[in-house]
Amino acid sequence: MPEIRPRCPLCTGEMKKNGKRNARTRWRCKNTTCGISEQTHRPDITAKRHFTYFHNHVTGIYPITECARLMKVSTRTVYRYFEPLWLIEIPNNPDKHRIHDQIFIDGTYTAAGCLLIASTPDHVLCWHWCKQETTHSYTQLLSKLAAPLCVVLDGGQGAQAAIKKLWPNTLIQRCLIHA
Template identity: 30%
Template sequence: MCGLPMRKNGLTAKGTQRWKCTACSLSSTMPQERAARGRQLDAFLGWLLGRASQSACDANGDARALRKRTAWCWNIRPVIPPPTVRHHTVMADGTYMNHDWCLIVAIDGESGEVLGFQWCEHESKAAYMALFSRIPAPDVLVTDGLRGAETACHETWPATRIQRCLVHVQRNTRTDLTSKPRLEAGGELKRLSDRLTKVHDAGQAARWGEALNAWHLRWKDFVNERTLAKADPANPKAARQEWWWTHQEVRRCYRRLEKLFREGKLFAFLEPSLTAGGPVARTTNRLEGGVNSPLKHVLLDHHGLPEKHMRRACEWVCYMKSRDPDPASLIRPEQWKTTRPAGPSGDGDSGGPVYGTGIDWNEFHTHTPWKSGD
């Protein structure tokens, strides 16, 4: 065997499960030892991904015995095979698990199955490109609008359209204008932004664009007002620039909405040429609720894990949400040796761990040494 994942391949004449290597096509039966390891892995995942206690997951109610029997399971690194079929829509977003590491996940926009994940320090262009390069180019990418994701999409999937998550657009508007804008122009613009998620057809989208243009015609002079540094010397900006936009937040909000509408990123989900291949989501809610939320919960349910185990738990969440997950096929005899966790510093080697992506961790992650008492 070559050590790659194995798939079930029927039964022998005695009814024993036969396994086939996905790479070299050699088959074998699972010995009793491996069958026992498979049951231990099931118990381990039942505790790790569920809400039950360790004692509840053990047949005899012995939490310590469960930990001892399943300690080797931390050695398994779940790997999601790169997709071979093209998906109509893909959602991608990053969620921060700690102060210095982030997990970017890509899912099918319709089914919600996880297509791949990428560890990184922050949501950079390089991290997104490493993930996108393993996935066939979709028709549409639904994203929250970070520059790294969109730039990586343009370079890796040049023909793919981008649909900006409308909920994130509304959040950006609230960040600029607050929930209750003080200025009349800001209030009108926020109400216009709030209408984004109420647009359901091409006619409503056209009227929304007309309303945005009408707003600009009315408030054009207002958003173009400037403040000279000599007129407001007490302002901190006066020390480094000669003038600035008086209503910078309102201006920035309008320019963002206008640019997204002009580039076709607000209402791509309504274009017939794209919907002909299937529905296009207008938000990343499926990713936020289907993957990012469980990732957060698994860490909350098992707070106190070493950083290495925290990452492994997140990888298992993603793997079990991929197409046809088969944890038993990942078991290898060399994993059965129990190793002590390396603590918050990771795997303990100088080269940095690789987590199910084929990418060197040091490409995207600057390691922060762990200190006692931090």
């Protein structure tokens, strides 16, 4: 496999290896009048490394201080590395054609807003972020799913109205814990 050599950013001439620095290959332009020197950057490898540590932190394997120690940077730098990773969109594509016997819907309030969740006894089907538990918010959540036989909910008026609008033949059961 031929080696991939970078081109000079100044004169676009060929470059040759010129030692290593911080375990990365340095390159120098072969053109004697140019002679520019640089290191190639692999942002994909850096991003993969940051995501691996982020995943280990989020899943509880490493605290932030341990991530900083292993990455050999300060905790403030780790926070800066992790900041864009919090914004990664998690896939939320339920099978619209699968009919479930029973689903549970409820809202959970966090500092970021309200998270509406539709689930079965086994797993989460879909979710929707909103400001409040309103009919519109529940309509956004439930429109991603096929009509189930029964829906268990906490008794909120927004959820009942959305179910009656989207799924008129679905039975509604109030959760015993919320009653």
